[in-house]
Amino acid sequence: MDPTARAAELDRADPLAGFRDRFVLADPELVYFDGNSLGRLPRAAAERLATVAGDEWGGELIRAWDHWLDLPVRVGELLGTKVLGARAGEVVVADSTTVNLYRLATAALDARPDRRTILLPRSEFPTDRYVLEGLAGARGLAIRWLDADPVEGLTAADVAAALDADVALAVLSHVNYRSAAIAPLAEITALVREAGGLVLWDLSHSAGVLNVDLAGAGADLAVGCTYKYLCGGPGAPAFLYVRGELQDELRPPIQGWFAQRDQFEMGPAFERRAGIGGWLVGTPGILGLTGVAVGVELVAEADVARIRAKAGELTAFAIEVADAWLAPLGVELGSPRPIERRGGHVSLRHPEARRRCADLIERGVIPDFRAPDSIRVGLSPLTTSFGDVARGLGVLRELLAG
Numbered sequence: 001m002d003p004t005a006r007a008a009e010l011d012r013a014d015p016l017a018g019f020r021d022r023f024v025l026a027d028p029e030l031v032y033f034d035g036n037s038l039g040r041l042p043r044a045a046a047e048r049l050a051t052v053a054g055d056e057w058g059g060e061l062i063r064a065w066d067h068w069l070d071l072p073v074r075v076g077e078l079l080g081t082k083v084l085g086a087r088a089g090e091v092v093v094a095d096s097t098t099v100n101l102y103r104l105a106t107a108a109l110d111a112r113p114d115r116r117t118i119l120l121p122r123s124e125f126p127t128d129r130y131v132l133e134g135l136a137g138a139r140g141l142a143i144r145w146l147d148a149d150p151v152e153g154l155t156a157a158d159v160a161a162a163l164d165a166d167v168a169l170a171v172l173s174h175v176n177y178r179s180a181a182i183a184p185l186a187e188i189t190a191l192v193r194e195a196g197g198l199v200l201w202d203l204s205h206s207a208g209v210l211n212v213d214l215a216g217a218g219a220d221l222a223v224g225c226t227y228k229y230l231c232g233g234p235g236a237p238a239f240l241y242v243r244g245e246l247q248d249e250l251r252p253p254i255q256g257w258f259a260q261r262d263q264f265e266m267g268p269a270f271e272r273r274a275g276i277g278g279w280l281v282g283t284p285g286i287l288g289l290t291g292v293a294v295g296v297e298l299v300a301e302a303d304v305a306r307i308r309a310k311a312g313e314l315t316a317f318a319i320e321v322a323d324a325w326l327a328p329l330g331v332e333l334g335s336p337r338p339i340e341r342r343g344g345h346v347s348l349r350h351p352e353a354r355r356r357c358a359d360l361i362e363r364g365v366i367p368d369f370r371a372p373d374s375i376r377v378g379l380s381p382l383t384t385s386f387g388d389v390a391r392g393l394g395v396l397r398e399l400l401a402g
């Protein structure tokens with residue numbers, strides 16, 4: 001069947017189709033393939049931000065801290081239990097992914113003082129590599145680089161081959177930012193644990209689009225962005241997860257007053273509050289957190305299992321269309337073919353990817369370019385239709401066919 005007709009059929013059968021109207025679609029003609037980088041604005045977020053700014057900041061003023069104070073823990077609780085498969089009290093929303101990565105990696109390395117090696121995929125997102133290289137340099141530790149297949153991604157065997165008793169910490173993305181390949185989270189967690197190390201997962205490209213079963217996997221530590229599939233807004237605060245059993249054992253490297261037991265007693269000595277709140281640092285940005293709260297509520301309402309199912313169908317359809325329309329024009333798939341091996345985006349490789357991305361944006365189709373040769377087609381399930389896929393890839397076909 002022609003992809004355009006098939007897209008219409010798939011959209012009619014899509015149980016999540018109604019969620020699109022819950023977002024601001026300022027230009028209905030725009031094809032947005034970047035919801036995996038900056039999720040669209042939920043209508044409810046625009047409204048709630050106006051209320052928080054107008055009524056709470058404007059009206060309640062400092063009295064609003066009575067209910068703002070625990071917002072990082074409350075939003076973290078919803079995110080952890082409804083979206084990330086964590087247990088209660090294991091997730092908090094604060095700071096940026098980069099800062100959280102630094103904090104949790106530091107705590108993990110402090111907890112394994114006799115070990116000198118950090119495992120890190122060479123394909124890891126830049127900030128993760130830079131942070132860990134900085135930490136390794138400052139502490140005289142070695143980074144052992146993992147070279148995974150650039151399309152198929154990291155396997156448990158890749159990790160097993162590099163593991164030994166000197167590995168303190170492995171830092172890995174659950175979903176690779178370029179290829180969308182999924183790393184086997186539970187299997188790798190078990191392997192590293194058996195060897196006596198800790199694993200810190202970057203969930204930026206899986207939170208809100210995949211079933212992340214942190215508790216089931218017994219994951220130790222994780223961080224991730226909220227402005228992608230969770231639609232928290234530009235620069236919205238990130239999350240961090242610390243497995244309950246590790247929360248007392250690990251020591252946060254920054255002892256800020258938001259982690260203090262009786263914060264407003266202003267006592268002479270730092271006494272860390274119990275639980276995940278003990279991983280907070282300083283005053284949270286309430287407007288940013290408000291955006292995260294709304295995004296997480298929407299994802300929880302839509303149900304992450306249904307979102308994951310649609311991500312599989314959307315990416316499968318994009319691959320089907322790319323095979324039919326774009327492969328004859330020199331486009332190669334840069335993502336794994338089996339549904340269970342890829343996240344919510346599809347990477348399309350072409351020697352002219354940089355120029356074609358710019359052309360696409362000019363024609364009202366917004367993907368992003370990843371050097372050297374990838375067009376990243378993000379298919380955020382709550383805001384992308386199958387019709388978008390057919391339309392956007394149709395424009396790419398026209399461009400490539402000249």
Ligand SMILES: Cc1ncc(COP(=O)(O)O)c(C=O)c1O
Nearest residue numbers: 096097098099125127177202204
């Ligand atoms: C996998 C991954 N980790 C970390 C980050 C960066 O996080 P931040 O700039 O919010 O600290 C990103 C941003 O796109 C990312 O994709």
